[in-house]
Amino acid sequence: MQTFFTSLYSALISIFQNQRPADYGLYKTDIFAAVGWSTLGVALLLVLAFYYVFNSALRTGMFRTTHWVLTLALAAGLGVALAHHFSTSHGAESSTYLGYFMVVNMIVAALWFLIFSVLLKRWSTYARTTPFVGPF
């Protein structure tokens, strides 16, 4: 899984910046995996909360696409925060690479949120068609 996160983030960041920073070793051994796992977990938690807490266990009426988009935005924002937090706490120097990593993790967090939504929404009581109907 570490290899997966490393290649995922490396590939995505290389769209913005081809050069690797001097502390890339740190990203490779520690940061990518930590950020990858925590982002995945946060996206999953938000999806579970949206579909099963607020739209199954509770009847809050927050099943609209607007609500879903707001939660996705929250996931994306947390993606940025997690990337920054783990990088600095592992001792990475602030660099353009770290900046692009935060941007990339924002996208990745949103992506996980979308994927988990599509996979899990059909068992939700009130939000099974949010943000769209199907495919399951």
Next chain:
Amino acid sequence: MPTSVSAEPRALRFFRGFRLAGALLGAMALVASCGGSETAETTASKPAKGAKPATPAPTETEAAPLNVSVFLEYSGGMKGFVPRGGADKPATEFQQRIGALITETQVNGAVNSRKYYLCENAAPKAVPFADLRNLVQGNVSQAALGTELPQMLEGILARPQAAQEVSVVISDFIYGPEDRSAFSQLPNLIRTSIAPVSQKQLAVAVFGETSRFYGSYFPAVKTPVQKRTLNGEKVPYYVWVIGPPALVARFTAEVFRNAPAQQAFFGLKTSTPAFAPLLVKLTDPKLKPSGSVYGEDNGLTMKVSDDPAEFTVGLNLKELPAAWQQTAFLAQHLQVRLPNGQAALVPGSVRALTEEQQSGQPVLAPYTHALRLRVSKLAAPTATLSLALPAPETPDWVAAWSTTNDNTPAPRTFGLDQILAGVRQSYPTPLPPVFTVQLPLKNDK
């Protein structure tokens, strides 16, 4: 169901909006607490990770004890260097330099044990330190005839412990053989007399200085005069330091710190100096790496297909003779090799690290020098970059200090070039490098 929402009263929808906000806040709190616990875990595991640096740790090899034997040739020809002093008579250069050298040898903590000898004739005679110091300050009772140069060196190196310790030979190195035909074989005679040097791979460091001379001077060339009486004219004397290469390097760097400017080294090798690429935790922009390069598995991984990678490496060269620690010397002589690639020393990048730089950037603390390397091509998936200091050949001052006729005293020595040619021939061509350090490189695909 969505259609039913529009039918609900406005007030209820407004209320639900609040609940959405509350739900989002709840989720945030959940994530924050989750993130918090992970943070705690990270900090807990941090010391272990901090202990494992991305770059190879500097290796310090255990040093052999530095045992020193000092030999002073004590013949009539040397007496003029050590005139009896007095308040009105300044000490000669010889007295200052050699007095300081034997004192440093006596008191320096780097020296494990020290012995002192006089070379009067065949076998060196052990004397206590006080006697030697007396002699250097000019309390000379009698001087022997002296022994011929090859015999003296042979006697010194024939001692069984000569291959394990540093022998310091102080002499004028004037070779005046009984048998005049020996002149033609001078390099070979020297080479034979120092045979243990090539057999046991010892190093020889030669230091030369001129000193005022008072008294009888015996030239090697005996015509037109056998001897002259000098009154303060300057003639050369030499200090040879012979021993295992790493010990000679240590003695030169740590004990004979105040050495004269004329130096020649043969077969000198230091123990592998502490060496590492320095990529992170640097504040000086001139030291920071550029291009795509990072530390991994005790080496560097780099991508040089677009732009060359440039990075700083630290070296601890405290064992090198002072002259070789000069940045200009290092910039000129250091050699970078990278099979299956292209690497070079960045011109003007060799710098001696100051204490200020080291305290500002603790990552520099284990090193005396920093320099930058540029890798512009790397063809193979892995390669080994090597940085070596090839041993310089016999320096130019040797020729300038040599003469074929020393009957008129001058700051030159009879056949010095030939004597040192004999030393040089004890080593292979080219001379083995003083040190080599290696850095594994990986190609970043």
